[in-house]
Amino acid sequence: MLRVWMALLLGSGVLAAPAVQAQDKYPSRPITIIVPFPPGGIADITARSLAPGLERVLKQPVVMQNRPGAAGTTGAQVAATAPADGYTLLCHLVSISTLPEVDKLFGRPTVFTRDQFVGIARINADPPIMVVHPSVPAKNLKEFAALAKKRANDMIFSSSGPYGASHVPFAMFLQAAGLQMRHLPTTGGAPAMTAVLGGHAITWASPPALAAPHLQAGKVKAFVTWGGNRLTQFPDVPTFREQGYDIEYYLWAGLFTQRNVPAGVLKTLGDAVRRAVADPDVKNAFAKVRTPIAYQDSAEFKAWWDKDAERLAKVVQRMGKPEIK
Amino acid sequence: MAETFQNLLLGFSVALQPSILVYAFVGCLIGTLVGMMPGLGPLAGISLLLPATFGLNPIIAIVLLSGVYYGAMYGGSTTSILMRIPGEAASVMTCVDGYAMTQNGRAGPALAIAAIGSFIAGTFGVIGLMLLAPTLAEFALRFGPPEYTALLLMGLFILAYMSGGSMLKTLAMAAFGLMLGMIGIDVMSGYTRFSHGLVELGDGVGIVPVAVGLFGVSEILLTAGAPTAPDVQRPKLRDLIPSREEFRLSAGPIARGSLLGFLIGIIPGSAHIISSFVSYGIERRLSKHPERFGQGAIEGVAGPESANNAAASGAFVPMMALGIPTSPVTAVMIAAIMVHGILPGPLLIQQQPELFWGFVASMYVGNVVLLILNLPMVGLFVNLLRIPYSYLYPCILCFCIVGTYSVSNSLMDVWILLAMGAIGYVLRKFGYDLAPVALGLVLAPMLELSLRQSLAMSAGDYAIFVTRPIAAVMFALGAALFVFSLKPLFGKGGDWRASVGLDSEQG
Structure with a gap:
């Protein structure tokens, strides 16, 4: 309730702020981070964990604004059309690369494009883990792939939604292994996990934090991870590269802003994020949600993001769209 | 059992610490x-408060949030009863008979029974959670998915029992609701449907702006269009307490609603929304005087209110026992x-x-807190009705708009609210029931x-619905219900449905 009023007050404040203020030393007023997902998700938790650290460095309030909708499109659109003054940031996930590709695939007008944004920093990058229902008669990825080949288009994998952050990596695997499996899309990470736990699907590409408690309790088994290196938390789970597949995928979160933000402001923001991720309280907050910081500064992130996006675009194009009969 | 008792003592030793009690109360x-x-329901409430809990310890955080959760469930019923504004989908059914009771001058008993029903259902839910989680x-x-399909189809058959007036009008409204539910990105294929290029419609039409618009805004418009302003009510203290007869009538619905709500609540998915609809349908079916429903039947408040609170507790079962959130709130x-x-x-x-x-333990405490918080407030709330409509209604309209906007900072939701208000006004002028629209909209995407x-899962083979035992049993039940509800179509002279309307006749 209080927050509603605060948001209203802040909102009117932002509207009333004259444009000349942009000439002042940055930052001279509160900064908004737009989170294009509902509270409680990974983008939300990332931004919220980072915000106090940014506030300490920038000496200005950092306000979160959740603008969920259309799998992260609505919030991205809002951030893309915000004034290029560095007061509106966007905390988005890997799907910022795939959403425009999916629009292209379906022949829809693109709502936003990647080049409307500039990356301030990558904050974290966790590879998903392939978790499998214990009833599946396979002990490792090799046996699993053999089984899936034998029972072509008979085994079911789940995902958090079509072309979403857990469907794309699974499609990468299926494309690389030349396999066919049935797809059971759901409406989020938790429902996908539930489907596998209940045995309605046998596997999905789960974020490690979501899989950890169920692995620990022996409700699912883990065969492989999409990362370049093994996860410290699960040293026994091999990577796809070790298993001879040339695939790599991360569920990463990054901080973005509008492309035309002045270079000086960008530098201030970049420095602020670098110092914030080194802040012990921020580090502790990320450790608690089992999402390790994998920081990259603006330049590193740009090179890495371009490569990642190019790879994902190809996967999405190959996935194609379902035929309508 | 002894172990459970010991654990519960441990729980109470935590929950009764003064600091935690204060948070439960707050x-x-x-x-x-x-x-x-x-416009603001439990989900919006706890989402807005979530960041504030990050600085607290986890027990306090969860006690605070669960307090907000069932507090909001109850608060939603207050506005439904007094002003015909559902705070969320689960309160839609409460609007129908609760508001009718208010118009009959029985707002006090309706609120009291809603509080008592919620308390009993909530407590029943906690006991279930504790022993059976x-x-x-x-x-x-x-x-x-197959079992879920069967459950939702049963929910759809309930429509036949909810309907008043003409079956044709009810089905038309249900179809309208189902059509609204088709808007947005198709979760299976990724195709966008009926969104006309509006990104905000990608997630579909939310139930909250639709329900608030159809029920609340249309009521305000109808009042404004009435030739004379309705009399301002001056409730007397005597009218605040439910009569012996009202208590007697509510006992059965509360008991059935509690059990039904809890069972539906534990099922993964958002089925808890339909618990209040199902409860209403059942109570109407079981009632000896179904024609009273829609005219201010206390059973129509007691059943759905208990069911939605029990479902709220039920949703904690998979969350606590398996760590799986089965609803957005959890x-x-x-x-x-x-x-x-x-x-x-x-x-x-x-x-x-x-x-x-x-x-x-904090849920036991919270339910008691809620009861002692709300029973005395019944008098206060009812006195809100003393405010002349010319002041009250503009304020309510403002709150509707602010509340709807603040849920996801979306102007689109406000437009939906206003459009639905206009549509609701027209439909009610023509004597259509609006509850089927809400149920249709809730069911369409899930079903x-x-x-x-x-x-x-079955690669297109419909046999999946009969080879899985739970689904098969539920389908058999659903089919039986369906045949049963068709009977009056073929029987002579129809039944009670022909002579009554769900909403009291307007205009």
């Missing part, structure tokens, strides 16, 4: 206030404990006994998704 209070804001949770996992609560470094999962109850048992998920 949570219930905030929740009630949030729930009373038109691990067992039930494993069972709930066996509910996959997803936010899981996030609230995750940021404190606790990973909810199958081992949570063993690894964090203070958290689980403290939570259980379509689960049906197509089932078929994706």
Whole structure:
């Protein structure tokens, strides 16, 4: 309730702020981070964990604004059309690369494009883990792939939604292994996990934090991870590269802003994020949600993001769209 | 059993600490206030409060949030009864008979029965959670898409029992609701449907702006269009307390609603929304005087209100026993404990006994707090009706708009609210029931998704619905219900449905 009023007050404040203020030393007023997902998700938790650290460095309030909708499109659109003054940031996930590709695939007008944004920093990058229902008669990825080949288009994998952050990596695997499996899309990470736990699907590409408690309790088994290196938390789970597949995928979160933000402001923001991720309280907050910081500064992130996006675009194009009969 | 008792003592030793008691109280209070804001329901309430809990310890965080959760469930019923504004989908049915009771001058008893029903159902739910959580949770996992489809189809058959007036009009309204539910991105294929290029419609049409618009805004418009302003009510103290007869009539619906709500609540998915619709349908069917429904039947308040509160507790079963959020609300609560470094999962109850048992105990405490908080407030709330309509209604309209906007900062929701208000006004002028629209809108996306998920699992083979035992039994029940509801179409002279309307005749 209080927050509603605060948001209203802040909102009117932002509207009333004259444009000349942009000439002042940055930052001279509160900064908004737009989170294009509902509270409680990974983008939300990332931004919220980072915000106090940014506030300490920038000496200005950092306000979160959740603008969920259309799998992260609505919030991205809002951030893309915000004034290029560095007061509106966007905390988005890997799907910022795939959403425009999916629009292209379906022949829809693109709502936003990647080049409307500039990356301030990558904050974290966790590879998903392939978790499998214990009833599946396979002990490792090799046996699993053999089984899936034998029972072509008979085994079911789940995902958090079509072309979403857990469907794309699974499609990468299926494309690389030349396999066919049935797809059971759901409406989020938790429902996908539930489907596998209940045995309605046998596997999905789960974020490690979501899989950890169920692995620990022996409700699912883990065969492989999409990362370049093994996860410290699960040293026994091999990577796809070790298993001879040339695939790599991360569920990463990054901080973005509008492309035309002045270079000086960008530098201030970049420095602020670098110092914030080194802040012990921020580090502790990320450790608690089992999402390790994998920081990259603006330049590193740009090179890495371009490569990642190019790879994902190809996967999405190959996935194609379902035929309508 | 002895172990459970011991654990519960541990829980109470946590929950009765003064600091935690204060938070339980604050949570219930905030929740009630949030729930009373038109458009803001439990989900919006706890989402807005979530960041504030990050600095607290995990037990306090979850006690506070669960207080907000059931406080908001209850608060939503207050506005439904007094002003015909549902705070969320679960209160839609309460609007129908609760508001009719208000118009009959029985607002006090309606509020009191809603509070008592919620208390009993909530307590029943906690007992269920405490004793049966691990067992039930494993069972709930066996509910996959085919079982879910069967459950939702049963929900659809209930429509036939909800309907008043002409069956044709009811089905037309249900179809309208189902059509609204088709808008947005198709979750199975990724295609966008009927969104006309509006990105905000990608997620479909939300139930809250639709319900608030159809029920609340249309009521305001109707009042404004009435030739003379309705009399301002001056409730007397005597009218605040339910009569002996009203207590007697409510006992059965509360008991049935509690059991039904709890069972529906534990099933993964958002089926808890339909618990209040199902309860209403059942009560109407069982009633000896079904024609009273829609005219201010206390059973129509007692049943759905109990069912939605029991479902709220039921939703905690899979969350606590398996660490799986089965609804958006529990997803936010899981996030609230995750940021404190606790990973909810199958081992949570063993690894964090203070958290689980403290939570259980705090729910007992919270339900009592809610009852003592709300029973005395009934008098206060009812006195809101003394405000002349020319002042009250503009304020309510403002709150509706602010509340709807603040849920996801979306102007689109406000436009939907206003458009639905206009549509609701016209439909009510022509004597259509609006509840089927709400049920249709709630059911359409869930039913379509689960049906197509089932078929994706079976590669298009419909046999999946009869080869899985739970689904088969539920389909058989549903089919029986369906045949039963068709009877009056072929029988001579129809039945009671021909002579009564769900909404009192307007205009």
